[in-house]
Amino acid sequence: MDDDERAFLDDLLAAPTPSGYEAPGQRVWLDRVEPAADELRTDDYGNAVAVSDGSGPAVAVAGHADQIGLLVREIDDDGHLHVGPVRSVDRTVTRGQGVTVHADDGTVPGVVGQTAIHVREEVDDDASVAEQHVDIGAADGDAARERVAVGDPVTVDGAVTDLQGSRIAGPGMDNRVGMWIAAEAFRRAADADATVYAVSTVQEEIGRKGAGMVGFDLDPDAVIAADVTHALDYPAAPGEKGSDVALGEGPVVTRGSTNHPVLADALRSVAAEDGVDAQVQAAPTHTLTDADTFATSRSGVPSVYLGLPNRYMHTPVEVVDTDDLTAAADLFAGFARSADRYAPFAVDI
Known part of the structure; x- marks a missing residue:
């Protein structure tokens, strides 16, 4: 990853995008892809699409812009914010963390309260995120309501940290890395004969x-959904849920269930031909990514989940290897250039 590509990733990671409030990240993404695009599109909910017109099959690479977070659901008379989780937020991770409330008039710093160990009788590991509160230092409810409002999104703070080699840590890798891949793969594939989205x-x-919205609108011939996948190559990782996925070994082609076999095989073939490191994982029933929804859009769109190895998912210290991101962008670009060799993407019966 060169300095320009890394700067783009850092800009994405700096833009808050809790689900339903993705506009800041989408603006960064659109600015990046615009020079390589023949057309840019956005819809009423903020989905963003860049188009490179070609005469061959229409292939898409997609990453989701949103991240997990919190939402203010109540402001009590003492000035504390009661929050709800935006999807899969780990209650053991949010306690005692610094947070930012993204209010209409700007950002407001706060902390998730955690009773000091000296004065609590026991750790309540069963306390849900909805039972936690955010303290912004307000004197009372009126003072708090002057700064924030019910429905304001909240993100957990955390810095992007360079670890050893090409590995970095920070919050929101899920799924800024997918956004990065979608943009950088598109820029690499600008010379393909295919129409690339x-x-x-x-x-x-x-x-x-x-x-679901984009898949219906575009109706492409094939979609690669770039999203994080669990890298469990560390001590105490749950072995019964493990796989051989490891950081630095390349993106992960997923096989089974939603993942179209012709498309998955095409990615594996391109990886071998182009010398791109790639791993394989199984998805027996579903992927729980955008690939599942793209696959059932309209009458069905051949789709594959391309996983990016990620340690400690949905924490403020997610760890990825930037070499895996670069390899994923290279893999899609190679696939786009040879898409006509594999199209139409249909199971042979």
Whole structure:
């Protein structure tokens, strides 16, 4: 990943995009793809699409823009914010964390309260996120309501940290890395004969809603959905849920269920031909990514989940290897250039 590509990733990671409030990240993404696009599109909910026109099959690479977070659901008379989780928020991770409330008039810093160990009788590991509160330092409810409002999104703070080699840590890798791949793969594939779509969807974390909107509108011949996947290559990882996926070994082609076999085989073939490192994982029933929704759009769109290895998913210290991102962008670009060899993407019966 060169300095320009890394700067783009950092800009994405700096833009808050809780589900339903993705506009800041979408603006960064659109600015990046615009020079390589023949057309840019957005819809009423904020899904973003870049188009590179060609004479061959229409192939899309998609990443979702939204991240998990919190939403202010009540402001009490003492000035504390009571919040609800935006999808799969880990209650053990949010306690004692710094947060930012994204209010209409600007950002408001706060903390998720955690009773000091000295004065609590026991750790309540069963306390849900909805039982936690955000303290913005307000003197009372009126003072708090002057700064924030019910429905304001909240993100957990955290810095992007360079670890050893090409590995980095921080919050929101899920799914800024997918957004990055969609943009950078599109830029690499500008010379393909295929029509290439880059897509940045909204509201994946709360039901893959944006993919349903975009999939119906575009109706492409094939979709690669770039999203994070679990890298469990660390001590104490749950072995019964594990796989051989590891950081730095390349993007992960998913086989089974939603994942179209012809498309999955095409990606594996392109990886071998182009010398791109790639891994394989199985999805026996579903992927829980936008690939599931793209696959059932209209009368069905051949789709594959391309996973990016990620340690400690849905925490403020998600770890990825930027070499895997680069390899994923290269893989899609190679696939786009050879798409006519594999189209139409249909199972042979």
